[in-house]
Amino acid sequence: MMRQPKHVSDSKTEQIQILMPEHINGAGRLFGGQLVEWIDVVAGVVARRHSGCNITTAAIDNLQFKAGAYANDTLVLIGRITHVGRTSMEVRVDTYVEDLGGFRRAVNRAYLVMVALDEKEQPTEVPGLILETEMERAEWASGERRHELRKQRRMEGY
Numbered sequence: 525m526m527r528q529p530k531h532v533s534d535s536k537t538e539q540i541q542i543l544m545p546e547h548i549n550g551a552g553r554l555f556g557g558q559l560v561e562w563i564d565v566v567a568g569v570v571a572r573r574h575s576g577c578n579i580t581t582a583a584i585d586n587l588q589f590k591a592g593a594y595a596n597d598t599l600v601l602i603g604r605i606t607h608v609g610r611t612s613m614e615v616r617v618d619t620y621v622e623d624l625g626g627f628r629r630a631v632n633r634a635y636l637v638m639v640a641l642d643e644k645e646q647p648t649e650v651p652g653l654i655l656e657t658e659m660e661r662a663e664w665a666s667g668e669r670r671h672e673l674r675k676q677r678r679m680e681g682y
């Protein structure tokens with residue numbers, strides 16, 4: 525059954541963390557594994573909101589640590605859906621450190637592929653995506669290329 529398409533804004537998700545001592549690694553910076561866990565949760569919520577289904581992470585396609593974050597920083601994670609296939613959704617998660625003046629410094633960008641699952645845990649069709657802005661259309665076009673590239677890589681056993 526064809527499902528009603530949704531807007532990018534319908535599933536946009538924001539998570540805030542204040543960095544505590546338990547999030548910091550031996551070098552005094554935010555532990556990357558902790559950040560990946562938060563990123564995965566944000567992407568999971570975006571995918572659940574878009575699909576209305578349980579989801580699983582199929583791939584973390586790209587993960588770039590751009591700058592460090594430190595104890596007591598305010599961390600802002602923003603997840604947006606960028607592309608949908610038949611059963612998969614690509615989610616981009618941007619992470620920033622927000623200073624006391626509200627300025628946000630980018631510390632990480634990640635793209636994840638989430639797959640919607642039916643009650644038998646099998647991949648199931650997801651709603652289409654309504655693109656409204658130039659940025660959303662540009663992300664979709666690059667997402668389309670990445671989707672094809674991933675398929676190609678899987679066929680090659682990469």
Ligand SMILES: CCCCCCCCCCCCCCCC(=O)SCCNC(=O)CCNC(=O)[C@H](O)C(C)(C)COP(=O)(O)OP(=O)(O)OC[C@H]1O[C@@H](n2cnc3c(N)ncnc32)[C@H](O)[C@@H]1OP(=O)(O)O
Nearest residue numbers: 557558560561564580581582583609610611612637639647
């Ligand atoms: C103090 C703190 C300490 C912290 C310490 C560190 C912690 C650091 C935490 C890190 C956190 C990490 C993130 C964990 C994330 C989970 O924990 S989620 C649980 C783990 N993930 C799983 O179990 C998924 C396992 N995989 C599967 O179940 C199946 O491969 C899948 C994903 C359901 C796909 O099933 P399939 O039979 O391949 O189905 P198929 O119809 O061929 O493909 C379905 C769709 O998936 C896409 N797809 C399939 N495989 C792939 C792939 N490899 N790539 C991209 N797309 C794919 C296909 O293109 C297709 O898309 P559409 O063309 O339909 O749009």
